Amino acid sequence: MIADIIPGSYVAIELANSGVLVKSGPFSYLLQSNVPAIANNIGFLYAENLSFPLVTRVFSDFHIAIYPPSGMISNMKKQVQFYLDGQIIFNPFPLHHATAMLEWGMNWCISTQIHTYLIIHAAVIEKDGFAAVLPAPPGSGKSTLCASLVQEGWRLLSDELTLINLTTAEAVPVPRPIGLKNQSIDIIKQRYPESVFGVLSSDTLKGSVCHLKPPSHSVKLQFEECPIGWIIFPKYEADADTELLPKSKGQAFMEIANNAFNYSVLGVEGFDILKKVVDRADCYSFKYSNLDEAIAVFEQLDSPREI
């Protein structure tokens, strides 16, 4: 049996010594830190994808460590530093942002280091065997919508990074916690009181940030890729009527290419795979202000044409 939550005190001991190994889809992260909030967050959010390797020389795709930087000033300022494979990656950041920085850093590792997939800045969820990709810039209500749909039974493949298999053009799951900001945190907590949240990071550059644990069902299916049936560009607009409109494939192609981290790195391969994805999917733009109505629209999506 796998525990729903592992006590932070237990995680803390391993995290400060050999580290803990977090697996998510095709990637594994070896994490080390002496920050208690990180131990708590990992215990809350990653209990089902966590192992304790007992030795640090275990294979991982990314070896991440978060520790206070050396030097008295940084210690007095209560700062911590993000290390990837022993290298400092970002400027020191406040200790109370550590949990948010860990999640952002884990995304950064994939989006900058991995080119064996086409990677799009988009949420991706699945229902009845087809994935819906939701590409959107920050502030579009993508994560709030994604969190709600996932709580309503959609499978989470990713809240932030849509990975596309360069051979099959299918979506590859990386079901990690969903990052929610500011009002969205309370909206989801009130709508879904059973949902499990990690530690709150306040006053970050993006405001207050808190991560929502992905459902067990999504984690269990983390190795099952999924054909992409819909590409939907969501936009939250206060007081807007709910509106799902067909979007032309050419426009969809260009917007996805612009939202991709490595489209230009992949060159011809990127063009070919994106063409295949857009060919197969139904494309829409989607405006909403009311989450109940938004959920209803997704529940009523027509089955995509045969893929």
Added chain:
Amino acid sequence: MLYKWKRPVLFSTWDNEIVVYQFLSGDTYLFSDLSKTLIEHCFSKNCFDNAFLESEILGLLESQQHVKDFVSALIKRLLNADLIISEGM
């Protein structure tokens, strides 16, 4: 002036749109409606000129001047995107 495609380029078409990929720069361009029609016409040609393109859309715009301006703007866009080169270059 004669123009020809700076091959290779890749393209994908849907309804009234065409997306063209420039191999060397890795840039992607979207053309729609009349531009798409014209690009498809001249893809099959080794080289083409303004007169050929104008003849393909003659009568589809308000006046002959509009046709000339449209073709001229499209040629300029294709040149800027490095998708075509003029024969003399």
